[in-house]
Amino acid sequence: MKLRDMISLTVQRHRAPDHNPTNTAHLELLEEIARGGMGAIFRARDADIGRDVAVKVLLEDHRCRPESTRRFLEEARIAGRLQHPGVVPVYSLGRMPDGRPYFAMKLIKGRTLTALLAERADPAADRMRFLAVFEQVCQTLAYAHSKDVIHRDLKPANIMVGAFGEVQVMDWGLAKVLTRDGAADGERLDPSAEVSGIQTPCGEGSDTGQGGSDTRAGTVLGTPAYMAPEQARGETDKVDERSDVFGLGAILCAVLTGRPPFAGPGAAAQQRASRADLADAFTRLDGSGADAELIALAKRCLAPAPAERPCDAREVAAAVTGYRESVERRLRQAEVANGEARVKAIEERKRRRVALALAASVLLTALVVGGGWGWWTWERATRRATAERAADVALGQADQAGEQAKGGGSGGGR
Template sequence: MATFGRYEILDKLGEGAMGVVYRARDASLGRVVALKMLSADLGGEEELHQRFQREAEAIGRLSHPNIVTVYDVGEASGQLYMAMELLEGDDLRSLIEKRAAIALADRVRILLQICTGLAYAHSRGVVHRDIKPANILVGSDGRAKILDFGLARVSARSTITRRGVILGTPDYMAPEQAMGKGVDRRSDVFSAGAVFYEFLTLEKPFKGKTLHAVLYQIISDDPEPVLTVNPEVPVRLASIVHRMLRKDPDLRYGAMEEVARDLSDIHAALRGSGGRSTLPVPAAPVSEETRARVRDRVAQGRALLDAGQADRAVAEMKDALRLDPSAEDAADLLWRAGRKLHDGRSVAPALDPESERRVTDLLARAAPGGAEGDMRSAVAELVLIAPDDPRVTDLLRERSGRHRR
């Protein structure tokens, strides 16, 4: 059996631009790990070695239930390595390719876990830089974990580059990354948005047939609206994805925590709707003190709903679910309060004059007969500005019908 340092090599798991991953056993602990070794052809690049070592050490300090655990980082026989938690399950790439039957609420829960894992890494100064479906694994317990921070870099440090190699998957790369500019956590927001788009629609947002065609689309073209590809996606969820995919980083969500807050509201409503879960819910420890606070908020929410104050009941239940996302009674009450609040609003809220002019202009641009790229751009902006406007809803319904034909 081949050995590498204190590790016994069992079999090869995969290979990427930065190195090879093996299933290996830590002889000193008897633990089976995923052992990633830096590619041999990089052996002479001392600066890259040093930078990889710094980044691997930063990743090793990350500890979060939605990030793969790094056990050991070091060098043996002149080669850098990283020993990581070995995970069993399906990555999002395989789930997408086999069109796995996953309830929408479960899909949103997976997206929410990706958000919380990335938000934690960003809070520690680590940007992933290569978020893609193959780097997100869903375990048998229903927990999503982000893999392969091997391309990550610590914020404010130099970008890793190599002769002729793009470090990052082009299909999910942010525009600024595709143009060789500096990246930050908002670049991960864009890449996550591209993954979310594909997980919800089963189609990639940028469909160029060559590397350069994909990069051009990422930089210049808006993707087909989510609701055109999959009309079953809630409008608010589609709006979140399109905001994540804005070309200008300043127009995206500024942080994954913001995405998580918006997704948590949608997830709670979907759970409260009574849809059947198709994945197990990962256990999360909740203290008795927190449970008591949640019970108090639920009781207060019921009283507010009975008193006809549905808006305040919704706010109470959102707070309760932030304390304990597994609180089923809070999710149920949020759904009932949300429905009551929605039923009391028979029309979409009026737009201010400037927004109304913009919507009118965009509706004209989105009308059949124009350039497809311009139409897609107009529809994407309409979903952001006026998702509840009946004119926008009708337009999306019409486009989804044409897409299916």
């Protein structure tokens, strides 16, 4: 059923009907696949190109809130202009017949990092695999930071991992373009650029509501369990790349220990985040069994004071890449050492076999020579004894014959 042929579309889901979009030109909306604080994402069919796409639509609850509309459009604009493999491509931006904005983007097939981490029997399982995923996240954020864009809601639930290892950072709904003096490079994003002619359907109004997810709208932006202390305190003027660095450290903490830095319910987690209560997280990191370099990197990223953290994601990415390369180098060296040890063991076995064969040969020769000499000596003694016995017999016979001769001569004289 094509949307252009409908006045409204009802998607049969276990959701409130006011979240269901109405219609738009060439897209056939199918099922809802995700939902956030401001928008719902649907799998859709692009009839013009003949491919499945993802369509994000502003929720009805935010329809009359200018700030929500502005953020929604800003998400589409920022994601559309960040040309990087780790950012989901945006195809088009438009509005529904009821005035709500939507944007179409690439349909990502994969699983969140949250789901993958939850499957581990132990946080130490597949550590290098998840570190590779984390490295790609850092590279994506390094690119965004090079364009003066910060994400402000980094967490495993916003990391999608594809079936072939591709990694993408999702949900740029809280992203912000930083403004700095002298940052007028044409390659950088212009926060004042016109987005489109899309207006708030209900006219100007206040945006005072909160979304229905863990991501908070208003002065406190982010997810409490992964939130930088300055974000948790609502110090928006202090939020910059180093706040994202804290988010990266929080993800690394979850990878190494199985839990975020500020575990617990949302309100409690936010309070702990605002106090920078990291004692439990650091204890878990120390007991994780990970290499000291990784633990030190996580702690640096999670430093309570922004000035004590790496300056941006590029520095974090370089540290992770350096660590992985050192691990691979150590593994190669270990393989070479093992190979050399195997060769030495084989050569040693060969030498031992030669030595044993030589010893056996010498022993056999000794046995043969010794046995021959013994046989010759025995044979010689036997012959001598035989000769002596024969001589004795002959002498005995001669004596007997002499006696007999004497006896015969005496008788003849008489």
